[in-house]
Amino acid sequence: DTGVSQNPRHKITKRGQNVTFRCDPISEHNRLYWYRQTLGQGPEFLTYFQNEAQLEKSRLLSDRFSAERPKGSFSTLEIQRTEQGDSAMYLCASSLVFASTNEKLFFGSGTQLSVL
Amino acid sequence: DAKTTQPPSMDCAEGRAANLPCNHSTISGNEYVYWYRQIHSQGPQYIIHGLKNNETNEMASLIITEDRKSSTLILPHATLRDTAVYYCIVRVDGTSYDKVIFGPGTSLSVIP
Numbered sequence: 001d002t003g004v005s006q007n008p009r010h011k012i013t014k015r016g017q018n019v020t021f022r023c024d025p026i027s028e029h030n031r032l033y034w035y036r037q038t039l040g041q042g043p044e045f046l047t048y049f050q051n052e053a054q055l056e057k058s059r060l061l062s063d064r065f066s067a068e069r070p071k072g073s074f075s076t077l078e079i080q081r082t083e084q085g086d087s088a089m090y091l092c093a094s095s096l097v098f099a100s101t102n103e104k105l106f107f108g109s110g111t112q113l114s115v116l
Numbered sequence: 117d118a119k120t121t122q123p124p125s126m127d128c129a130e131g132r133a134a135n136l137p138c139n140h141s142t143i144s145g146n147e148y149v150y151w152y153r154q155i156h157s158q159g160p161q162y163i164i165h166g167l168k169n170n171e172t173n174e175m176a177s178l179i180i181t182e183d184r185k186s187s188t189l190i191l192p193h194a195t196l197r198d199t200a201v202y203y204c205i206v207r208v209d210g211t212s213y214d215k216v217i218f219g220p221g222t223s224l225s226v227i228p
Contacts, residue, residue, distance in 0.1 A: 107159025
């Protein structure tokens with residue numbers, strides 16, 4: 001168990017540029033979540049996958065945001081035409097869910113995005 | 117999912133018990149109480165969860181009132197490494213986390 005890995009840890013970009021983040025979940029975890037967190041606030045849900053299927057998207061996820069999880073393993077979150085308001089920590093979490101178990105999330109250390 | 121209310125910050129002396137309260141007065145009968153914590157520059161970490169009975173594990177104890185409208189997370193002997201933001205959330209077992217609200221949590225400072 002190597003934990004949830006996120007890359008890069010930090011990303012600085014200019015407004016209008018596209019950025020892509022990667023998340024490698026714990027091996028064999030079937031759910032993967034993306035969250036956004038700003039200073040002083042708790043994580044805000046963006047979207048989640050069950051295996052390769054994207055099952056839910058938050059209203060926070062504008063059409064500039066897209067997430068994929070090909071083959072149900074790693075996931076990418078892309079932000080197109082970044083805006084200064086996109087500056088935040090982007091967290092990924094994974095979990096193993098079967099039957100009606102009490103789901104526990106395992107978070108990565110996040111990618112800190114700064115849009116100049 | 118029901119919403120929770122926590123004090124924004126608390127202090128605790130090193131070696132003493134830290135008691136972190138959480139109010140969840142609108143909790144439903146099938147909603148569990150979960151606690152996570154987030155140490156600076158890291159993602160949140162699961163601590164403990166419970167439905168209505170008190171729970172204890174190697175990290176903490178969870179005390180849920182009989183009416184289930186509030187709970188307390190207890191760190192029995194706080195250390196400096198327990199300094200973190202603690203989140204109390206409620207969720208229905210068997211559902212995903214998409215409806216779960218992580219509020220701002222309680223920022224616990226353990227003081228030497």
